[in-house]
Amino acid sequence: MKTALITGVTGQDGSFLAELLLEKGYDVHGTIRRSSVDFRERIAHLEGKPNFHLHYADLGDSMSIIQVLNKVKPDEVYNLAAQSHVQVSFDSPEFTADVDATGVLRLLEGIRQCGLADKCRFYQASTSELYGKVEEVPQNEDTPFHPYSPYAVAKLYGFWIVKEYREAYNMYACSGILFNHESERRGETFVTRKITLAAARIAQGKQEKLYLGNLSSLRDWGYAKDYVECMWQILQQEKPEDFVIASGEQHSVRDFCLLAFRRAGIELEFKGEGIDEKGIDKNTGRILIEVSKDFYRPTDVVNLWGDPSKAKRQLGWNPNEKTSFEQLVNIMVDADMAKVAVERAGEQVRTNLEEYLEKGIVK
Ligand code: NAP
Ligand code: G4F
Numbered sequence: 001m002k003t004a005l006i007t008g009v010t011g012q013d014g015s016f017l018a019e020l021l022l023e024k025g026y027d028v029h030g031t032i033r034r035s036s037v038d039f040r041e042r043i044a045h046l047e048g049k050p051n052f053h054l055h056y057a058d059l060g061d062s063m064s065i066i067q068v069l070n071k072v073k074p075d076e077v078y079n080l081a082a083q084s085h086v087q088v089s090f091d092s093p094e095f096t097a098d099v100d101a102t103g104v105l106r107l108l109e110g111i112r113q114c115g116l117a118d119k120c121r122f123y124q125a126s127t128s129e130l131y132g133k134v135e136e137v138p139q140n141e142d143t144p145f146h147p148y149s150p151y152a153v154a155k156l157y158g159f160w161i162v163k164e165y166r167e168a169y170n171m172y173a174c175s176g177i178l179f180n181h182e183s184e185r186r187g188e189t190f191v192t193r194k195i196t197l198a199a200a201r202i203a204q205g206k207q208e209k210l211y212l213g214n215l216s217s218l219r220d221w222g223y224a225k226d227y228v229e230c231m232w233q234i235l236q237q238e239k240p241e242d243f244v245i246a247s248g249e250q251h252s253v254r255d256f257c258l259l260a261f262r263r264a265g266i267e268l269e270f271k272g273e274g275i276d277e278k279g280i281d282k283n284t285g286r287i288l289i290e291v292s293k294d295f296y297r298p299t300d301v302v303n304l305w306g307d308p309s310k311a312k313r314q315l316g317w318n319p320n321e322k323t324s325f326e327q328l329v330n331i332m333v334d335a336d337m338a339k340v341a342v343e344r345a346g347e348q349v350r351t352n353l354e355e356y357l358e359k360g361i362v363k
Contacts, residue, residue, distance in 0.1 A: 003027045005074035008081030015042035017228040031057035059103030065110045078123045089151035101157035108165045121235045124162045126175035140307040172240045179246035179306040183224040184335035200336035203264035213295025215254040222247040223323035233315045246306020247319045263333040
């Protein structure tokens with residue numbers, strides 16, 4: 001039985017990866033952080049399984065990392081832990097650098113110090129944000145990096161330190177350069193989840209309006225459950241290499257809104273430009289989406305589009321056989337319709353759930 005250690009197991013990707021590795025028969029260990037409210041919603045269904053174990057560790061604390069590495073002696077480490085929110089990295093740049101840059105070094109050096117460098121394979125959650133102010137469209141493994149936020153600059157250090165440990169110490173260490181991937185488990189302040197939750201709440205009369213930033217920003221969005229498969233595949237190759245993982249399609253934030261609101265039963269149209277643009281309910285004329293400067297970033301990455309040819313060729317991972325953009329939006333809206341429906345009190349809960357069950361929105 002192989003042993004895997006996942007840092008950031010409480011996160012979106014960590015929870016999907018833990019499920020995948022358990023299915024594959026791994027002994028799975030995950031790191032969690034102490035917090036005054038225990039937020040383990042995404043992994044609650046895994047706790048108590050005999051091959052699933054949790055350990056306290058923080059990427060800012062070498063001693064906790066060494067302790068867990070020594071105890072678990074993993075065959076594979078998946079470093080998914082990060083301060084992962086780009087906008088937050090402008091407010092907490094030093095913390096972001098400590099966790100997303102130095103944290104990667106702490107783990108790699110910890111593996112060496114624990115005498116695991118020959119045995120242990122290492123996956124680093126790298127990101128399309130490295131392309132930042134893009135120098136080429138679409139982006140592949142050879143596209144130059146141009147990081148455009150404190151988050152991206154920190155992740156760039158993570159990318160290079162992985163490469164350095166691979167070359168200097170012959171470690172099996174790789175980076176997956178993953179483009180945006182979303183799911184019903186996505187954090188609620190990332191744009192996709194913010195939209196699907198708002199669409200569900202507006203459709204059920206629980207919210208008046210949604211305020212967003214740059215509606216024209218373009219992303220290459222995929223489904224997180226499909227993307228964690230690649231993390232595992234990257235560590236099963238003969239030689240350690242880096243891979244771009246992407247859907248190969250590009251859509252705007254505005255496109256995402258149109259599909260999400262449609263799934264929630266509202267046909268939208270957009271009118272106006274820039275800060276004055278509005279998303280309007282075609283049937284009622286009500287303004288449901290407005291643009292707010294609060295959600296603009298000091299520097300924003302606006303043109304991400306991945307070329308996953310290498311992953312197709314070498315890993316056999318084909319985005320055309322995976323969850324499509326529209327399916328992704330539907331999965332997320334359906335989950336939020338159900339979530340919002342049960343948030344409602346008393347009789348109303350039953351009535352709404354019945355209606356959604358009847359319409360097939362909730363299964
Ligand atoms: P996420 O949901 O924000 O999860 C991040 C995880 O990191 C959480 O478990 C969090 O723990 C943990 N964490 C944060 N700071 C930590 C620290 N100091 N020490 C230990 N753990 C810490 O992120 P995600 O979307 O699953 O992304 C997973 C990884 O992939 C991240 O490294 C992200 O930067 C990278 N990535 C994500 C995408 C994407 O589109 N999702 C694309 C490219 C790369 P708490 O639960 O305690 O906060
Ligand atoms: O959903 P986002 O916050 O994701 P972003 O910045 O692309 O970062 C995510 O993907 C990266 C991979 O490329 C990961 F490395 C990173 O960890 C994270 O998972 O924003 C997407 C776009 C941005 O251009 C943003 O300016 O949506 C735009 N946007 C417009 N209105 C908004 C909003 N973003 C957020 N979060 N909130 C808004 O109201």
